[in-house]
Amino acid sequence: MSTGQIKISSLLTLSQFDETDRFFPPSADELQSNKATLVCVASLPSPSLGFADVTWTAAGSPVSSGVSSSSAVQQPDQTFHISSYLAIQTADWKRDKAYTCQVSVGSKASEKSIKKSDCST
Template sequence: MLGILCTLITALAGISGVTVVTQSPPDLTKSKGQTVTMDCNLGTVTGSTARWYKQVPGGIPQFVLFFYHSHSTPTYGSGFSSPKFTSKHTSKSDYSLIINDVGDSAVYYCETWDSSASAAVSHLFFSLCSDSTLPAPAVTLFPPSSEDLQSLQVTLVCLVQDVSVGFADVRWTVGGSPVTSGVFTGPAEQQPNKKFRMSSYLTTQTSEWSSDKEFSCEVSAAGTSASKKMKKSDCST
């Protein structure tokens, strides 16, 4: 029988000029039922608490627990308790959230308070649990508009539909090389069929498109992947 895998992916959220909260390692993969440890470094915000939140796809964030280095045990939010969730620390700025018997799909936030800037800063952990039998998302790649072609920059649109979970990793390549500059990916939205859709945009120089390089939008979600490729000559009449 094929097992269920849970992949943890990280993305940074913060405020300019505020201490950055970081996580290591950048990703983890665990089978259902195993234990996952997510490490959170509070940066220069020492002596503060690490607060953890959980958000299921389509839901609102739920407070899981907070932990202070001088406390012997975490303080839990409603509906959360040990041994399913626990925490530890190795220094005044290094904390961990430990999840036993992992198995659901959720986004986990590590947050602290930067009193010097009067702002909360957080790090996001995308926990995606999936069965390998889930279908791959549907990917459609749209070329630049005729109006775009009259300007110095063009925009390609990658429409991702029928994603089984509320998060997908979208990556662009141009001429076989990964690109991140000029890329914007919007949040997932739920479709009437309870699956999710999202759009990603790549803005680049018109000369790049005119050189007939191959543009590719690659999507990974819940252990599945799909991609679409396109170049200018494919659109010629």
């Protein structure tokens, strides 16, 4: 991983930054209820890049309700991981609504989108 990049990977990998991020769809068990959770994990190369900000959109509109994000946690390889969770209605997921997680650090940003039709679940 090169310094200064951020990636969000799971279904897709972005390399505008030097980070590895993962985006996880709702589990099959969760989809049996009315609520489900999307998880976005970003791997940041260094805290010297500044504060990481995570934002979510649903079908292009900003979302703030149902969002929870963790603090950055240092990993053994000296990178930092931050996780963000978005609680959604399973009906929206089943309608194939697109959700986007964007991670910004300073002037750099990386985003990844997910929807039901992108997943094997």
